[in-house]
Amino acid sequence: MFLLDLVLVVLALSLMAVVGRVIVGPTDADRAAALDYGFFVFLAAVAVLAVRLDSPDLIDLVLTGTLVSFLATVALARLVHRRRS
């Protein structure tokens, strides 16, 4: 259980990096890449939380989140292409 808490802390620090890159990022493509990565970190955190809270239903959220993440990334790519930042 201690390891799971440590993993959650590391994932939270990774999300701080995402927030920093979204704020700083020179182009829109940087922000889109950071959001894509933020989705990955979120999925990993939900999977770890399913074990930590001992509720297997949360695993289904990972499956749905994977699909949503892919669609969001492709939509952001269209947006970056259109905007010509």
Add this chain to the structure above:
Amino acid sequence: MIRALAASVLLVAGTGLIAVSALGLIRLPDVYNRMNAVAKAGSLGVVCVLFAVLLLMPGVRTAVVVLVAAGLQLVSAPVGGYALARAAYRAGSPLADATRYDELGGRVPGAGRQDGAG
């Protein structure tokens, strides 16, 4: 016991990959390098964490969901990263100074290195 040990190893490996990816997101010089770190290390880290979760919560339901989610992640993350990098190049994101080869240089209007040095 051995299952918990294997799950711990997978969990540490996945989280380490995700942390390295976060470091790359902060430190790497241009958007293509950052996208490289994110799409590869990030997706592999998520898959490692998912398999660790499968070892910690064994069962048919968890196994099906984890296998489908890991497969989708391994297929969709590189495609998403590729789409994003292509869009970034076509939108004219600047290349890092250390870039030595730009094979698309000058072939895509309004993209890549601006001085045409290729």
